[in-house]
Amino acid sequence: QKEVEQNSGPLSVPEGAIASLNCTYSDRVSQSFFWYRQYSGKSPELIMSIYSNGDKEDGRFTAQLNKASQYVSLLIRDSQPSDSATYLCAVSKDTGRRALTFGSGTRLQVQP
Amino acid sequence: DAGVIQSPRHEVTEMGQEVTLRCKPISGHNSLFWYRQTMMRGLELLIYFNNNVPIDDSGMPEDRFSAKMPNASFSTLKIQPSEPRDSAVYFCASSSDRAQLAGHNEQFFGPGTRLTVL
Numbered sequence: 001q002k003e004v005e006q007n008s009g010p011l012s013v014p015e016g017a018i019a020s021l022n023c024t025y026s027d028r029v030s031q032s033f034f035w036y037r038q039y040s041g042k043s044p045e046l047i048m049s050i051y052s053n054g055d056k057e058d059g060r061f062t063a064q065l066n067k068a069s070q071y072v073s074l075l076i077r078d079s080q081p082s083d084s085a086t087y088l089c090a091v092s093k094d095t096g097r098r099a100l101t102f103g104s105g106t107r108l109q110v111q112p
Numbered sequence: 113d114a115g116v117i118q119s120p121r122h123e124v125t126e127m128g129q130e131v132t133l134r135c136k137p138i139s140g141h142n143s144l145f146w147y148r149q150t151m152m153r154g155l156e157l158l159i160y161f162n163n164n165v166p167i168d169d170s171g172m173p174e175d176r177f178s179a180k181m182p183n184a185s186f187s188t189l190k191i192q193p194s195e196p197r198d199s200a201v202y203f204c205a206s207s208s209d210r211a212q213l214a215g216h217n218e219q220f221f222g223p224g225t226r227l228t229v230l
Binding site: 031032034036042043044045046049051088092098099100101102103104105 | 143145154155156157160162168171203207215216217218219220221222223224
């Protein structure tokens with residue numbers, strides 16, 4: 001079992017719709033959770049971080065965390081073609097080893 | 113503010129040659145991470161430093177890889193000798209302990225070095 005799992009996609013949504021991206025993790029000691037966006041040929045760009053159970057909203061993005069279910073999600077409202085990218089879920093244990101463990105990413109395509 | 117700076121952006125070399133990748137973290141950040149990204153394995157940690165000291169090098173694939181951080185503003189990742197299977201994009205990222213104490217553990221990535229070993 002991979003430590004961080006994501007559906008590779010592609011996830012295709014029409015412009016203006018809500019895109020829902022999901023991630024599960026295996027290690028219960030995980031404490032910090034991140035979503036990075038990566039355009040083709042570019043570096044990962046941090047778009048959301050979440051540390052406690054519940055929802056966290058930032059503009060069109062909402063991150064949701066459920067530690068009991070070991071589940072993290074990212075919702076993108078009013079999806080735009082410019083949101084088309086690969087979204088990487090990353091997890092940190094914060095127990096002395098602060099490096100991130102990444103999922104393989106979900107490719108999102110927003111159709112105009 | 114300048115982000116993480118990496119050089120070179122692209123490197124093409126022949127098998128057996130030495131390759132040195134360079135990274136300058138964000139000013140004030142005291143943790144530095146080297147990651148490698150390939151299609152097959154995704155994004156994986158190679159090594160990370162805290163206050164210039166290597167903390168976790170469990171991801172370094174073998175003795176051909178070495179990393180140093182001689183001061184707070186500079187790190188190198190060296191591959192000697194290089195092999196075609198080392199072809200990948202190598203990213204450097206940095207973060208701040210002070211930010212972590214405030215509850216923020218975010219890492220910020222540099223533009224990467226695309227390495228091709230022929």
